Amino acid sequence: MAGETGLTFNQLRKLAAFFGRGTLFFMEPGPVNEAKVHSPQFRTLSNQKPELSHRLKLLVERVERQRAVFLALREELDPTEVVRFSPPDLAGLSIPDAASRVREWLGLANRNNFDSYRKAIEARGLLVFRSNGYTGKWQIAKESPILGFSLYDPECPVIVIKKQDADTRQSFTLMHELGHLLIHCASSIDDEEDLYSANDEEQEANAFAGHLLVPDRFLLSIHDNERPIEAAEFDSWLEPQRRAWGVSGEMILRRLMDAGRLPSEAYAAYRRWNTQRVMPEKEGGSREHRNREPRHIFGDGYVRTVLDAMNARRITLAKASSYLDNLKISDLHKLERFYAGV
Structure with a gap:
């Protein structure tokens, strides 16, 4: 407004990071253009799945805001402690x-x-979020068909996984x-x-994962x-491998089929059995x-x-709480002690 002091650029940058927007978003004159409000990654997911629920779209926006918060906090850390995303060169390689x-x-x-797969990916400069099993803003509803999504960014990609029973x-x-x-260097929702x-x-992403x-x-x-002859016994047959590799029986069977070692009829029989079996309902967990x-x-x-930003007094206790799913202050102190090994 005329005659009044505006925000400094650094203040504007922090405001943009808080809301998960680019700095230029707050600098453009005129009314907001709705088509430009969302990031290219957000629009990619919306175009892939036009039927996305409003609730899931809000989750994608929250994830983008969390990434913006993370990057803003990370920039103030010791550069020697920051792990930058630097992907391997895969150009021209076959999927295997x-x-x-x-x-x-x-x-x-x-x-x-x-957990070990997640830790290895995070150690390479990516963020991996997993939806909460409890009802709330970080949950992907159990009845939702969405299993996960990824937001590509050359500086810090994010993967979001739906919490499942297995x-x-x-x-x-x-x-x-x-x-x-x-x-593909692209965002996706699956x-x-x-x-x-x-x-x-x-198909490429499936083969790569396999x-x-x-x-x-x-x-x-x-x-x-x-x-075994019976498909119902395949999981028991593959139990040592399933436990060692942290994968499902179906995953291993698909690899065997693709390698020409399992008839497609046997794989199809397993999938039919697996689809029809009734899994016992798990009791609701405790939030202890x-x-x-x-x-x-x-x-x-x-x-x-x-926590590092809070301990360095770059952010307040209240702000740290807001960045950590609005933890109560008492729970935030417990989390600190957990990381301190106390």
Whole structure:
């Protein structure tokens, strides 16, 4: 307004980071153009799935805001402590070779689970969020077909995984989204149908996830002459591998089929059995460890960055709480003690 002092550029930058917008968004004259409000990543997801619910669109916006907060806080840390996203060069590689290079880039051991896969990806400068199992703003509803989405950004990509009953399904979705980011350099949103889609990019992401989680050399530990006749017994047959690799029986069977070691009829029989079986209902969990929920949702790197900024007095206790799913102050102190090992 005329005659009044406006915001400094640094103040404007922080305001933009808080709202998950670019700085120029607040500098353009005239009314807001709705078509330009959302990021290219947001519009990509909306174009892929026009039927996205309003609730899920709000979740995507929240994720973008959290990333903006993370990047703003990270810029004030010691540069030597910041891990920058620097993806491997996959140009010209076949999908199996690309998966092998990424597996090496991630430094994966032979035994893994969802947590170790997530930790390895976060250690390479990406953010990995997992939706909360409890009703709230960080939940992907159980009845929603969406399994996950990824937001490409050359500085800090984000992967969001829907919390499911089985961690093995989360592991596959995690690597599927990683495939979109590293191979296609694009944002994506995926549901159950995309895992069996004939779309070229979806097939590539599926194959990438399969080869990364279960490389060809892993299949050598499986003996075809021990394969049961009944599809219902396949999971028991593959239990040692399922536990070691943190993947589902279906994932391994698909790799065996693609390698020409399992008849397609046997794979189809397993899928029919798996679809029809009734899983026991899990009882609702306790929120006794509410203080650790931000770590489960946003990941270790994000939480540590917020706590480091708070301890360095760059942000207030109240602001740290708002960045960590509005933790109560008492729970925030518990989270601090958890990280301090007290």
